[in-house]
Amino acid sequence: xxxxLGLARMFGIRFPLNxxxxxxxxxxxxxxxxxxxxxxxxxxxxxxxxxxxxVTRWRTRHGRATGPAAVSTAGGFLSMIVLPTVWAMGLxxxxxxxxxxxxxxxLLQLVVSAVTIVVGVAIxxxxxxxxxxxxxxxxxxxxxxxxxxxxAVLLAAGMFGAWAATRGAPEAARSRAExxxxxxxxxxxxxxxxxxLAGMWTLQALAIGVMLAGVQYFATYTLxxxxxxxxxxxxxxxxxxxxMPLWNRLARRKGVRYAQWCASLLYTAxxxxxxxxxxxxxxxxxxxxxxxxxxxxxxxxxPLTMLADTLAADAARTGVRRAATFTGLWTAAxxxxxxLGAGVFALVLAVTGFRSSDAAHHVSQPDAALTGITAGMSVxxxxxxxxxxxxxxxxxxxxxxxxxxxxxxxx
Numbered sequence: 001x002x003x004x005l006g007l008a009r010m011f012g013i014r015f016p017l018n019x020x021x022x023x024x025x026x027x028x029x030x031x032x033x034x035x036x037x038x039x040x041x042x043x044x045x046x047x048x049x050x051x052x053x054x055v056t057r058w059r060t061r062h063g064r065a066t067g068p069a070a071v072s073t074a075g076g077f078l079s080m081i082v083l084p085t086v087w088a089m090g091l092x093x094x095x096x097x098x099x100x101x102x103x104x105x106x107l108l109q110l111v112v113s114a115v116t117i118v119v120g121v122a123i124x125x126x127x128x129x130x131x132x133x134x135x136x137x138x139x140x141x142x143x144x145x146x147x148x149x150x151x152a153v154l155l156a157a158g159m160f161g162a163w164a165a166t167r168g169a170p171e172a173a174r175s176r177a178e179x180x181x182x183x184x185x186x187x188x189x190x191x192x193x194x195x196x197l198a199g200m201w202t203l204q205a206l207a208i209g210v211m212l213a214g215v216q217y218f219a220t221y222t223l224x225x226x227x228x229x230x231x232x233x234x235x236x237x238x239x240x241x242x243x244m245p246l247w248n249r250l251a252r253r254k255g256v257r258y259a260q261w262c263a264s265l266l267y268t269a270x271x272x273x274x275x276x277x278x279x280x281x282x283x284x285x286x287x288x289x290x291x292x293x294x295x296x297x298x299x300x301x302x303p304l305t306m307l308a309d310t311l312a313a314d315a316a317r318t319g320v321r322r323a324a325t326f327t328g329l330w331t332a333a334x335x336x337x338x339x340l341g342a343g344v345f346a347l348v349l350a351v352t353g354f355r356s357s358d359a360a361h362h363v364s365q366p367d368a369a370l371t372g373i374t375a376g377m378s379v380x381x382x383x384x385x386x387x388x389x390x391x392x393x394x395x396x397x398x399x400x401x402x403x404x405x406x407x408x409x410x411x
Contacts (some may be wrong), residue, residue, distance in 0.1 A: 232289055263302055
């Protein structure tokens with residue numbers, strides 16, 4: 001397709017980009033956003049959407065729920081997600097040829113896509129229903145226990161569903177893992193781009209972890225309503241599905257590093273403006289969280305894309321696949337950062353004199369604690385985001401032109 005694009009340009013014709021290094025994709029959905037992009041757009045517009053809209057209209061006429069409320073039920077998920085996907089992916093497989101192997105190809109893509117959707121739906125449902133359950137019975141200890149049990153069941157269902165659907169999947173080429181933690185850290189120190197990229201994301205994950213830990217306190221004491229946490233999560237998580245494709249499009253047009261700069265700056269600015277909520281009012285707080293949510297959509301996608309490029313360049317340079325080592329360190333640093341977020345916010349509460357109580361009792365808080373809650377939710381994440389910009393500045397994109405990468409680029 002690269003040759004076709006070049007030949008067309010020689011005659012003054014601009015063909016749309018059709019393949020965007022699909023084997024660098026970080027998920028099956030990202031793969032379809034990179035692979036045979038013109039066909040994907042056709043399938044989406046003329047196969048998937050007509051069926052999805054027909055199902056939506058049918059459910060509306062019969063008084064049944066649509067949108068997120070429908071997806072939360074088995075029948076709604078099957079009719080609104082699985083049915084259009086089966087139709088689109090099945091025909092995509094047949095389009096490649098009338099043989100049985102191509103139909104199986106399309107159905108396999110369906111299975112993996114559905115797994116990704118199942119896990120995502122489980123996570124989104126957990127975040128949506130948890131506050132509602134906790135507040136339904138007056139924030140009692142029993143309601144929080146019920147919330148924990150429901151969230152555990154939802155997440156377990158999503159994870160076991162993903163495992164059941166992928167346990168028979170073929171195994172790709174294995175990468176080599178270092179035998180010890182010391183060797184893994186030594187490998188990371190020898191690779192400056194990975195070191196700066198991982199450090200950037202660790203700081204940003206810590207900032208997000210601090211903010212997530214403070215949402216309930218911010219809703220209760222800054223916005224003045226414990227139930228406001230539901231709307232804060234809607235503002236934070238809602239933009240993910242809408243803006244993640246837009247971040248992906250920006251990355252394709254301007255480069256992943258440019259898009260990461262935009263997302264990081266937007267997150268830092270949104271977190272900083274959030275600190276004005278006590279003076280500007282709840283509307284400013286919700287608007288700031290929306291900005292943070294838009295940035296968060298990019299931060300969920302772009303660092304992983306940069307990581308994939310970095311790992312591909314490392315394999316081309318050294319001739320050794322070290323993805324297992326680097327992704328293991330990446331995941332460990334990310335998990336540690338998210339876990340430390342709650343501890344850091346708890347430290348802010350302790351320093352500012354927050355008075356703790358159980359779920360059934362509320363106590364008045366000193367002014368210093370109220371200021372600490374706002375600062376911990378806004379100023380501290382903004383400072384961490386600003387610190388990550390220095391590491392992003394130090395990061396240098398690896399060379400992408402390599403003979404070893406040509407088979408993956410020229411489809």
